[in-house]
Amino acid sequence: MILPPLIKWSGSKRSQAKQIVSYFPSHVNTYYEPFLGGGSVLGFLTPKKAIGGDLYKPLIDIWKAVQKTPGEVVSEYEKRWNFLQKKGYKYFYTVRDNFNKTKNPHDLLFLSRTCVNGLIRFNKNGEFNNSLHHSRKGISPKSFKKVVWGWSKKIPNYHFVSGDYEVITKNVKEGDFVYLDPPYFNTKSRYIESIDYSRFIKFLENLNKKQIKFALSYDGKRGTKSFIVSIPRRLYKKHVLLKSGNAPFRKLQDKKIEPVLESLYLNY
Numbered sequence: 001m002i003l004p005p006l007i008k009w010s011g012s013k014r015s016q017a018k019q020i021v022s023y024f025p026s027h028v029n030t031y032y033e034p035f036l037g038g039g040s041v042l043g044f045l046t047p048k049k050a051i052g053g054d055l056y057k058p059l060i061d062i063w064k065a066v067q068k069t070p071g072e073v074v075s076e077y078e079k080r081w082n083f084l085q086k087k088g089y090k091y092f093y094t095v096r097d098n099f100n101k102t103k104n105p106h107d108l109l110f111l112s113r114t115c116v117n118g119l120i121r122f123n124k125n126g127e128f129n130n131s132l133h134h135s136r137k138g139i140s141p142k143s144f145k146k147v148v149w150g151w152s153k154k155i156p157n158y159h160f161v162s163g164d165y166e167v168i169t170k171n172v173k174e175g176d177f178v179y180l181d182p183p184y185f186n187t188k189s190r191y192i193e194s195i196d197y198s199r200f201i202k203f204l205e206n207l208n209k210k211q212i213k214f215a216l217s218y219d220g221k222r223g224t225k226s227f228i229v230s231i232p233r234r235l236y237k238k239h240v241l242l243k244s245g246n247a248p249f250r251k252l253q254d255k256k257i258e259p260v261l262e263s264l265y266l267n268y
């Protein structure tokens, strides 16, 4: 079952989670997801044992809090949401300033639920810079409570780690499985970090050497335009293109719908 998202994260695989998971091996010891983001694949798969990680620490702090102290996550949201209704738009910017200073995960979750289109966006200094969505109130604490508790029950014994993907997967062994959804290269504006291509390719090589199965979401096609980046052929056995919906901005600009296809590379 797909849960409503806990946090809308840039590059979310929510619309493809079911298709992606259908390619996963049926038996896995520990499931690793080192580019966790909004956790849409983990939330769909719900494996027995999992290690989820991300370089962005405030995001991992959210996952840990939802897992261990869901009641507090809800009450922290409720407190901020009530203040926003009472004090008005300035309060959103007070929370935003506070988050940029302290990286409090409760602030980030509140901002994500009340900012324009729920889009988490950072400037080049890594500061959250989206504005308040004036015409919307943000999810009510009552509805948010259901989302938080729903996720909390799905992830009771998973291990969440903040750090680099190589560190997160350092103990991976044969029989485990790694799902990789790195940021596209050169996408510094969408994420805090973009990743280095040659280091990532070496990492895939090492997984192959250790006979560890992986699935990699990576690039794709929009209409006739291809964003397929070269993943050396020796590193994978299968390449599939998954339909991930239509490009909405193209729809508006050219009055034409272009299908978006995203790649999934499998080394098994």
Ligand SMILES: C[S@@+](CC[C@H](N)C(=O)[O-])C[C@H]1O[C@@H](n2cnc3c(N)ncnc32)[C@H](O)[C@@H]1O
Residues within 6 Å of the ligand: 009, 010, 011, 012, 013, 014, 034, 035, 036, 037, 038, 039, 040, 041, 053, 054, 055, 056, 163, 164, 165, 166, 181, 182, 183, 184, 191, 192, 193, 194, 195
């Ligand atoms: C495409 S997003 C993942 C989206 C996720 N699959 C989802 O459905 O929400 C890529 C994630 O990789 C993280 N990231 C960037 N560089 C990283 C690194 N070196 N190690 C681990 N995570 C990294 C980003 O913070 C971002 O959350």
